[in-house]
Amino acid sequence: MWRAVLDRVRAEFDEMPGLQVTRDQARAFFGLPEPASAWVLERLAKDGFLFRTAGGHYRRRQSGF
Numbered sequence: 001m002w003r004a005v006l007d008r009v010r011a012e013f014d015e016m017p018g019l020q021v022t023r024d025q026a027r028a029f030f031g032l033p034e035p036a037s038a039w040v041l042e043r044l045a046k047d048g049f050l051f052r053t054a055g056g057h058y059r060r061r062q063s064g065f
Helices: 003-013 024-032 036-045
Strands: 051-053 056-061
Touching: 003 024, 003 036, 024 036, 036 051, 036 056
Parallel strands: none
Antiparallel strands: 051 056
16 A cells, blocks of 8 residues: 555656645645655655755655755
8 A cells, every 4th residue: 555655646746847845735735644644755755756855845856966
């Protein structure tokens, strides 16, 4: 189940290259409860797919960062 959620969120960031969301925005955008949305964002950041900006937004990491 978690692999499917991670893949879906990853696909959203792939489809919208400029997408950046806060934890609250991610919860609403992806339709996940708070603990799950925070876990997904942190997991994708830990995996190197996303990074967290100084303003608290999560963005897709581009190659070369």
